Amino acid sequence: MxxxxxxxxxxxxxxxxxxxxxxxxxxxxxxxxxxxxxxxxxxxxxxxxxxxxxxxxxxxxxxxxxxxxxxxxxxxxxxxxxxxxxxxxxxxxxxxxxxxxxxxxxxxxxxxxxxxxxxxxxxxxxxxxxxxxxxxxSTKVLMYNEEAHPDGPPVDTLWALTTEPWRGRVVMVDPSQRGDYLDLLTEIVLQSEAMAAAHEAEFGEPVKRDAGIANAGEQWIVDLLANDVVFVSSTDDVNVAVGALGQENPPLGFTSYSDRRDNEEEGWALQVANEVEPAPGIIxxxxxxxxxxxxxxxxxxxxxxxxxxxxxxxxxxxxxxxxxxxxxxxxxxxxxHQDAIPLDQFRAWRIDPEATAAARRAVADLVLAHQ
Amino acid sequence: MTPASTSRARLGGRSLAPAVLTVGAFALVALLVLAPLAHIGLALATEAGAAALRDVFTGRIATNMLWLPLKHTLLIGLAVTLACVVLGGLLAWLVTMTDMPLRRVIGLLAALPFMIPTFAVALAWTVIFANDRLGEAGIGVLARLGAEPPAWLAWGAVPVTLVLIAHLYAIAYLMIAPALATVGRDLIAAAEITGASRAQVLKGVVFPLVAPALAAAGALCFAEAASSFSAPAILGLPVRFHTLATRAYGAFETGSPERGYALIATMIVVSAALLLLAARARRRGQSFATAAGKGVVRARMALGAWRWPLAIAALALVTATTIVPALALVLSSLSPQSGDVFGAWSWHYWLGAPDAAIARGQPGILRNPELHRAFIVTLAAGLFTGVSALAVGLVVGEAIARLGAGTVATTLRQLAFLPLLIPGLAIGAAFIGLYGALLYGSFALVVIAGVAATLPFAVESVAAARAQIAAELEESARLAGAGPLGVLVGVTLPLAAGKLLAGFVLVFVKMVRDLDLVILLYTPALPLLTVVAFRYASDGFAQFAHAVAVVILVLSIAAHLAAGGFGRAAQPWLAER
The missing domain is CATH 3.40.190.10 (Periplasmic binding protein-like II)
Structure with missing residues (x-):
């Protein structure tokens, strides 16, 4: 050969x-x-x-x-x-x-x-x-533990992740080391209008932006970091943290919807929080x-x-x-697949590669600047 | 200058060999050290490089990208260095110079921590200390027993520092013990006759004699700790604790190599300043030749009532850093969940046939053909790198010794030390850029990068061996008509054999257990055990990763054994009464 x-x-x-x-x-x-x-x-x-x-x-x-x-x-x-x-x-x-x-x-x-x-x-x-x-x-979306929360996701907006009950209890792969997670955060910035609307709907008031923060999406990232988000190195770490069976108070995390396929094999209870406002993540x-x-x-x-x-x-x-x-x-x-949410009802944002490429460097620096 | 070194310089000056040797040494150092450094420098000299330097030093990311990680890097480096020199030095003193009981066992165990891969020690730490920050399923043994450790002990600066100390104090021990072992009874007796107390003997005689070894050990530990990637990556990330190495890795991974190079350049400059200090201390002590033509007669210091308390403390230290992590890895490789080591054990991760229900159908590691290949490649990489590094080390080390104490020798020595300050990942990246066109994916490139990365170890062991051989011995050989090669083969090598062999084992072990260096160099056709273990770990197959770490450990210990690491040659002081 x-x-x-x-x-x-x-x-x-x-x-x-x-x-x-x-x-x-x-x-x-x-x-x-x-x-x-x-x-x-x-x-x-x-x-x-x-x-x-x-x-x-x-x-x-x-x-x-x-x-x-x-x-x-x-x-x-x-x-x-x-x-x-x-x-x-x-x-x-x-x-x-x-x-x-x-x-x-x-x-x-x-x-x-x-x-x-x-x-x-x-x-x-x-x-x-x-x-x-x-x-x-493929997807990077908010997932929760359906064994601990049999009635659906414990949050109904992404903004909830920046509040006290979820301090130190949101897990994701370090966006400074993995591109798909940076794309997720970039999309949240690109969708700032939806993020702002979701904040008003939930809390009845507009997003208060810190100095130097341009929009609601950026503010969400800054707040999430301030709320002690947990970074790990691989999606499987997220899956275990969020999904493992027998947990009383499991964290939430961003991972691939399709990792739900391994629930039975791995002893997980991963489920997507599809209803979360304004969207559960990206596809x-x-x-x-x-x-x-x-x-x-x-x-x-x-x-x-x-x-x-x-x-x-x-x-x-x-x-x-x-x-x-x-x-x-x-x-x-x-x-x-009959067990999945049909694509037209799946609420994740579809990324626009060009817009993402243009914005992701600034988002990466935002994440670096606010750790 | 002592008479001995004057005569060495005179004899050297008369022969043509040193010139050839010096040129050869500089050529090797240029290829192995200067070329990758130049590669990094050139990357920073571009427009993108200038922008990266601006961002990293003054941009809004500067605090988290450079200054905080730099602070962490220096603090970890200094804490680890101090602890390692103190622990390694004390241990070396207890084992070589006192009548501490159990010193043979303690001495043998003290050499082992260096052989456990850093990432494996870090993983072992999580097996024992992890809290529920990564979910309740990820908790370690302590939390399972109901004694959840405080957050600062689970993740971040403290565990990173402790893991690196547990791993690196062995280097300090291995470098300081030989120096102590050659301190003769006559010197101590002379001091005692003049009425010096035990403390005065330690301070006035022993310490100055081993100061060069202490400085060298400290420099090595600092460099290893400051450039370590695995430990902060595993134990720091969950609390966003970063060092320059993890930040540089992130920069490489996300397509900003210039930023990575900017961080690495900073690390090299800052560490080089500290290196200069170490070199100064080493120069001060350089003129003491303790391996003289006379036999060394030694007597052990009586510890009295402290014999057993010290022995127990020393035993606790070596056990906690060898048997405990090894056991944690072995047990967790048998456990259904990595921290649940008291659960139902299974040999599946070692011997099991592929089972779709476990770990996506991965077979047990001993049944996995890729692992067999990885074992052979890793073994070969360790052997070839060990031999080549030692050959290069001999040329460079001899050149340094022959050149005496001048600027040229110092420059050469410091250049040879530089690879230690460059994270393995950056050496890998630079070597692919430099020599990849010819050698990408070849075994040779792994070995060449390995030689570059381990050059400091090789040169240090040659220099340490060389520095303690009194010139009178070589002089006698020359007077008897031996040429430079004859002196090297007939006198220098046999006298230095023990330390050279120890140097070989250091290089071999470092190569076999190193991940950072090879992570960019491996290819499908060239699997290495550490890469396989790392892949398992990042796929969430912790048990397989731990099992492979155990294989690496066994391989390292086997090398240590085969080279007589547990015999008289490696630690002759252990056999002495």
Whole structure:
């Protein structure tokens, strides 16, 4: 395999990339044959569910070795950039969120390329085909413990998290270390009007802004930090803190709605606080892209095609790890999961990658400035 | 200048070898130390770099990004240094120079804390001390027993400092004990004959003789503590307690490497100032050669009524920093919830077949082929880095010794010390930027970065070994007709073998248990145990992470054993009556 890889690299270096069996117009069968010849495909994935994909993919294509890597989106971006600088490509496929940074830092300079499997092109809405193919929609939303609160969420507005009863009892991943959480806070700032309205509705008075604070969203972040919000390093820490069974007085936390799928396995009671005003959090695309100069471009295409599922009702083994409540698949022909809140009733904000990208640096500094 | 060092300088000046040696040493230091530093400097010289410096020093983020973390870093560094030198020094004195009972056991255990990965000690701390800040399921053993520890003991500055002390005092012990062990009976007897009290002997004779070792140990501990990432990351984050290293990590992770470099540059400048002080203290003590041609005859100081109380205190210290964390890790790797170590134990996390209901189908670590590969890669990385670092250390250390006490030697020594002040993460990032085009993803790059990161350890152990060999021995060999190489192989190396071996084990262990350095360097084809453990931990699979930490610990202890770490060569004073 190494020989093959160096051969393709050598051909590419000689300006003969076209000779490498990776021509964009190749038919599906040709791609599959070439992928089998490549024999392996390396994936950077922001979800540990990639390990389940490995087993299923290798059952479908025993001659292709899927090498999975569970790396957060933020770290993938740093890693891909470091690799680029070094002139190497460590993976074929990147499966990652963090749309604002990915668009700006990886897609626009051409480091990460879109691939929409022809077989699915007409079953995926156009807005989910650019700048990269969205595999599904993921979330960062307010979750609570439904064992401790069987009658629904203990709060009805995000502003409640800044009040005394929740002092030191709101858990989230450090937004200075993880992009998706920074995107969540950025969206709250971008939605300042809704935040201001929610404050009036709850407390009957407008938000009092501190000196130097521009809007209601920023004030909420400052208040949350002043209320001793707990930062942790991974979503699983949030899940355990909020969701673990047998707690008398569990904290609230921001995490992925879809982590509810592990409730039974892990002994959690996670549930989304969908009704919270003005919104429970954000919903954003999880992208699939092929790295420029990927050593196994055909296997990458084959994997992405396979990951979009088969023709069975819920998409078969490739989509099984993602056909869970809280993940919203982008394929329009797959029915929504019956245990989940339907997408049109799910109240999370849809992020606008461009607006988020423009605002997130200032929000990151706001968080840093008020710790 | 003593007669010995004059003759050394004279002999050195006559041969061509020192010039070649000096050039070689500077070339190695340039490749391993100056190049990554230049990389950081160049990143700061760009427009983005200037903006980052402005933001970090004067922007609205300055307080939380730079000044508070800097204060925390310095406070932790100083507290850890002081505690380590005092604890390590006292322990070394008790073990080498007194008639304390159980000193053999205590001496053997005292070398071990350094082998437990920092992140594992920090995890062990949470297993025992965590309160309900991360939910009621995350509480530690104490809280489960109904004795919830106060918040300041669960998270933040105090636990970070204590964990680093528990981990690093072993370095101080390992550096101070050899120096104490070579203090001869004749020197002490001479002092006693003149009527000096025990305190006066300690203050007037022993302390000045070991001052260089104390200073070196202090400098190492400070640098290690100040640049540590794992401990503050695990124990500080929940209460938003940050150091420069965690802030720099955050900056790298969120795509502002220039800010990260700005913090690291600040850390290097501030630490370098302290390094200068240490170097001054070391120079003062440098001219004492204690490993002379004569045999060292030593007698142990009688502790009298203090024998047992001191032995019990020392035993408590070494037990609390070795057996307790190791046990916490082992037990929590067997427990259904990490702090619930009295629950129903299970071997699943070690031996279990994949079970979809547990940890998303992860097999027990001993059944996991990735872990087998990681074990071999880690072992190889430790061995190759150990040997290469020692080879580089010999060249640089010899050059320093031959150059005597001049500015050139001091410069070389301080340059070789610099990697300690650069967080491992930054060394990793800089090396990928520098040599990645040729070597990205290669085993060689891991080893080269490892050699750079451990260079101070290698050079220090060579220098410490070298400094105590009286020039008269080498001089005799030269007079007998031996060339520079002959002197090195025939006299210097055998005399220094014990300390060189100890240096090798230090480097090996540091490489095997280090996470910060390799987190950016590893690739799918090149898994390392610490990275695997870290991934498990961040996926919430605490038991697997603890199990891998135990494997790392076993590997480190095995290396220690194989190198004779528990035998006479490593701590010869333990065998003496």
């Amino acid at each position: 190494t020989t093959l890889r160096s051969l393709s690299l050598a051909l590419c270096a000689a300006g003969l990339c076209a000779l490498v069996p990776a021509a964009a117009s190749a038919s599906e069968a040709e791609v599959e044959a070439a992928a089998r010849a490549e024999g392996q495909v390396t994936v950077y994935s922001f979800t540990s569910r990639v390990f389940r994909l490995e087993t299923a993919f290798e059952e479908a294509y025993p001659e292709i070795d899927l090498i999975p890597f569970d790396i957060s989106s933020t770290e993938q971006i740093a890693r891909i950039q470091a690799e680029l600088q070094a002139g190497v490509t460590g993976a074929d496929v990147a499966y990652l969120a963090d749309a604002p940074v990915v668009t700006e830092a990886l897609v626009e300079p051409g480091h990460l390329e879109a691939f929409v499997p022809p077989a699915f092109a007409d079953r995926i809405p156009d807005r989910f085909e650019t700048p990269l193919l969205a595999h599904r929609l 954003y695309p999880a992208f699939l892209g092929i790295l420029a100069n990927a050593p196994n471009p055909n296997a990458a295409k084959l994997l992405i095609t396979w990951m979009m599922g088969d023709e069975s009702e819920t998409g078969g083994p490739a989509l099984a790890p993602f056909y869970v409540p809280g993940d919203y698949l982008t394929r329009t022909d797959i029915p929504p």
